[in-house]
Amino acid sequence: xxxYTVSHWEANxxxxxxxxxxxEKYVPMIMSLGAVSVKMCKTDELKFMVITxxxxxxxxxxxxxKIAQVxxxxxxxxxxxxxxxHMGTVFASN
Numbered sequence: 329x330x331x332y333t334v335s336h337w338e339a340n341x342x343x344x345x346x347x348x349x350x351x352e353k354y355v356p357m358i359m360s361l362g363a364v365s366v367k368m369c370k371t372d373e374l375k376f377m378v379i380t381x382x383x384x385x386x387x388x389x390x391x392x393x394k395i396a397q398v399x400x401x402x403x404x405x406x407x408x409x410x411x412x413x414h415m416g417t418v419f420a421s422n
Contacts, residue, residue: 330364331385333415335399339374340407350402357398361391375411385417 339346350368358366364381371377380395382388399410 329384330418330421331382331388331415332418333378333380333382333388333395333413335378335413336371336411337376337378337408338411339376342370342374346406350406354398354402358395361394361398362387363391385415388415 347368355366355368358378358380362382364383366381367379369377369379380388382391402408403410
């Protein structure tokens with residue numbers, strides 16, 4: 329079964345150009361670490377979440393240190409704060 333990581337973030341400001349930068353720079357960066365897919369979803373005016381799918385938990389854990397570096401870099405570049413991070417194995421899907 330797939331394994332997902334979900335991080336919740338709050339931005340100081342929201343600029344549509346930041347969305348483009350996230351899509352062009354950070355999504356490919358995360359994908360290069362072995363992710364199956366990456367989705368960035370705006371959940372409020374200044375809040376968003378990053379949903380990353382991995383083939384399994386081992387693959388996600390292998391990438392965890394580099395993901396932490398990506399998160400730190402993105403946090404500094406966009407002045408975002410990560411509010412929480414969760415992960416787990418999918419147990420139902422269609």
